[in-house]
Amino acid sequence: MPPRILAIAIASILVAETILAENIPIELRTGHASHAFDHLGGFADQADAAAKSGATIIYASGVGGLGYSGLPPQNELDATLKRVAAYSAHAKQQGVELAIGYLCATSIVKLDTFDKNWTADFRRQFKTPPAEWRQQDRHGQPLKSWYGGDYAPACMNNPDWRAYQHAMVRYQLETGHEGIFFDNPTVHPQGCYCAHCMRRFGRYYEGHAAKPVGPESTNDIEAIRKLALWDPELFLRFRATIARDFLADMRDFARSINPRALITCNNSLNSPGVLYLQSRLYGYNIYELSKAEDFVVVEDMATQPRTDAKGKTLEYGPTYQQLQAISHGKPIVAVTIAEADYHTAPNLVRLAMAEAAAHNASYLSWPTWPEDQRARMIAAVRPQADFLRRHEALLNEAPFRSDATLFLPFRRWLETEHCTASDLAAPLTKANIQYRTICEDDFKLPELTEKTKVLVVESLAILTSEEKAVAAEFENSGGRIVTANKTDWLDQVRSVVGKPTITLDGPPTVRAVVHDQPTRTIIHLYNLNIRRVSSFDDHVTPAENVTLHAYVPFADPRNIRIESADPETSQQVANVSVIKEPTGTIANFTVPRLQINALVIVEK
Ligand SMILES: [Zn+2]
Secondary structure (H helix, E strand, C coil): CCHHHHHHHHHHHHCCCCCCHHHCCHHHCCCCCCEEECCECCECCCHHHHHHCCCCEEEECCCHHHHHHCCCCHHHHHHHHHHHHHHHHHHHHCCCCEEEEEEECCEEECHHHCCCCCCHHHHCCCCCCHHHHECECCCCCECCCCCCCCEEEECCCCHHHHHHHHHHHHHHHHCCCCEEEEECCCCCCCCCCCHHHHHHHHHHHHHHCCCCCCCCCCCCHHHHHHHHHHCHHHHHHHHHHHHHHHHHHHHHHHHHHCCCCEEEEECCCCCHHHCCHHHHHHCCCHHHHHHHCCCEEEEECCCCCEECCCCCEECCHHHHHHHHHHCCCCCEEEEECECCECCCCHHHHHHHHHHHHHCCCEEEECCCCCHHHHHHHHHHHHHHHHHHHHCHHHHCCCCECCCEEEECCHHHHHCCCCCHHHHHHHHHHHCCCCEEEECHHHCCCCHHHHHCCEEEECCHHHCCHHHHHHHHHHHHCCCEEEECCCCCHHHHHHHHHCCCCEEEECCCCEEEEEEEECCEEEEEEEECCEEECCCCCEEECCEEEEEEEEEECCCCCCEEEEECCCCCCCCCCEEEEEEEECCEEEEEEEEEEECCEEEEEEEC
């Protein structure tokens, strides 16, 4: 390795990454926040179970269900508002800090009866009947729901639908919710060609088309429809901004009622492989959505961290990295489940919470348990929530150490359904290589040079001419680029990294993630060797004798200690030694037994 690179490597330890922590409300900070849905099928209003299991943020129905059905008669609505307000107040008394109310961003259920209970006063705020609020095809005919059922998809650009949603936001905030979770913020796979979308697309076209040849007037809806057909890629890009603009409008409105109101949505990502595809199909574009959200919620249906029956490990760490790359510094929250079962066994919940925290994110649980499991689940989950909360100071303002940078060219969603960077992130995580992921916004010097010695890109051919120039400068200053279109790319990364930030000798199911603070290095360890037995049972195979060799960014480590919520995990490290090399100081130690999760803290 040329000496220049070593200098870069050491510098990368010392340069603290700027995280916009000052903009993140304290309730959303990693470790402080414990997110939970309070309802699942027949289990409604589970704020008590959520709070007892350590949840501080609940996702409550509130008036969401009434909202998408068009509201009940006034006396029923009044009674519901009263009941919801009492429930929110009760949740706060149990320790819940934020109640986030549910609203569907696009669903009109049972159009025929949607407006039958509206008072004249309520109706007066709309210029058109709900039938005209629906998304429309290229001929202006209403589009059927792509989910099936009684849903008629409303258009998020329709001003009357937005006015209706404002009214629902007001009900939610006035009944004790501090924010809104918008479900289904999606655009029909064909796109919506309603007049409101077309006028907006006309303006978008003027601002974004390479060679605008557009219609002379943005009121010529037919002409803009033709334009959308003529430039399908630009129309696809435009569709990815519709939900973002809707959320921005809802956030402005919510903040006119409560200046601290928070807005998020279901960013979908049902599996890590659909990052690009969901943008193409439904306009679920996390890069755009996260511009308008206060925090980013994703709902994975299969990637709960664990070891499956065949011994294969599943994990969400690589996806957390990618989400951070495209989410503009907003907090990331993920619910990960296994085999489409919304119940998750207790040790798997603890593992998922630990995995999220290691990646500076939060896990969203479903503490919606049958009564005979409730006390047992609360007793199992609570210690991990308390542990993370107690160690909040170690989980924030603690940037990742990275030996490598993975480039996620998110713009490629326009060209392909397949995100190659996702394929590359998984083996990097599995190999315990410390890396960070960046999208095109951060592909620039000097940041690249300061923070990494190896840049992993799927292929040089996907770089823009500006990026190629940056890449050349990066190489000129001693950096190396590994292109992953060769089968031995991971070995190349290892070879260029040379002496890595951390080396782990132990079972292949153990992950280590290294973070730094000015006076300490924090190593998150978690063990994926937990098998799902059923909805409420799992089996942990502890990792024995996990030996670590970790570079620390200071000369004389004073103390190495373990913190863990697991009674079975070793409370002290063994075989401690410190070696000073020309490349830096290495702390060597063994964790004799790792049950689920531990933080190893090496202090200056
Ligand atoms: Zn529309």
